[in-house]
Amino acid sequence: MTADNRQPKGVPAGGQFAASTHGEPGVSLSEASRPELDGWPEALYPPNVRFHVSDEGRMITETTDISGDFIQVWEKSDGSGAYDGHALGEWDGADDDDIEQAQSWLTGRHKVIAAAVRAEETAAVERARARILAIATGEAKPATDEELSTTIDSYGDAARQALRHVELASAGLAARKILAAHPDAVYAEIQTDSWDNGEFVAGAIVKDAGYDTLQTYFADDDEATDATREVVGLLKNLDAQPQNAHWSGAFSTGSYGEDLYMIDLQKAAAWSPADEAFRADLQTPEAQAEKRPCTNGPWCTAPRGTHVEDCEMGSTW
Known part of the structure; x- marks a missing residue:
């Protein structure tokens, strides 16, 4: 942060964020596009929120408008639990009350982000605790039964999440590359093969809306280009058993037969790691309690956490 940036008239450089002075945002916007935007002033463009950690270790959350003007907030370092911040730029159409509300x-x-980051940091530290101590002390102490159990649980959870992200990100990036080369493509039919070490994804057949073949992607094709090999390399990260795979639950056009192997390219290309924030099984216990997952098993096409009255499969609970 620099001190020579302009600030809107009447907006002090700090001191506006003491917890005793400002409560949580409570103003409801009549035309808010998302519930989490309640409290954001209507006079301003929708926020573009980001966060980073400064060289001093301070976590800073900021939002920018289309002209590049931005607002930043951070927790004070005095242990008071209060917040500080400033607004830089003109923020066209906004008055002092708008800026303060923003x-x-x-x-x-920022509070939500900071809590989530602390949880991630704690989990990462617990996984690496023994290794960090060994590096620092030059001594590798024997592990207790509790430490081994904790290692299994923490690394197991991390490994499962990593596997899911690798599968979905690989399918998403492959879909983007396919769509860039074939704008009329709609589906990619995953092709599997087997070898001594088991079954694997060998490639895909790309089809248009009428299921006519546009292109085949196989790395062992004599005419395969580098672009083809790159797509196949991504597809090989997918589980060859779609019945239990992450990618099929997220992107397949159906729940059995050939449809289970058929990926909706637009849906896959639109996937983002941010989508995982809305998975019922990754939300807080309180959030999970509000929705019970469908008991129809992996064949159900309804999103996880769908209420029974909204389930297209007519599932019972």
């Missing part, structure tokens, strides 16, 4: 809203977002 800062209050952003402080609420």
Whole structure:
């Protein structure tokens, strides 16, 4: 942060974020596009929220508008639990009350981000605790039964999440590359093969909306280009058993037979790691309690956490 940036008239450089002064955002927007935007002033463009950690270790959350003006907030380093921040730029169409309201809203977002980051940091430290101590002390102490159990649980959870992300990101990036080469493509039919070490994904057949073949992607094709090999390399990260795979549950056009192997390219290309925030099984216990997952098993096409009255399969609970 630099001190020579302009600030809107009437907006002080700090001191607006003491917890005793400002409560949580509570103003509801009549035309908010998302519930989490409640409290964001209507006079401003929708926020573009980001966060980073400064060289001093301070976590800073900021939002920018289309002209590049931005607001930042951070927790004070004095242990008071209060927040500080400033607004830089003109923020066209906004008055002092709008800026203050935006800062209050952003402080609420900062609290959510900070809590999530601390949880991630804690999990990472617990996984690496023994290794960190061994590096620091030059001594590898024997592990207790509890430490081994903790290692299994923490690394197991991390490994499962990593596997899911690798599968979905690989399918998404492959879909983007396919669509860039074939704008009329709609589906990719996953092709599997087997060898001594088991079954694997060998490639895909790309089809249009009428299921006519546009292109085949196989790395062992004599005419395969580098682009083809790159797509196949990504597809090989997918589980060859779609009945239990992450990619099929997220992107397949159906729940059995050939449809289970058929990926919706637009859906796959649109996937983002941010989507995982809305998975019922990754939300807080309180959030999970509000929705019970479908008991129809992996063949159900309804999203996980769908209420029974909304389930297209007519599942019972």
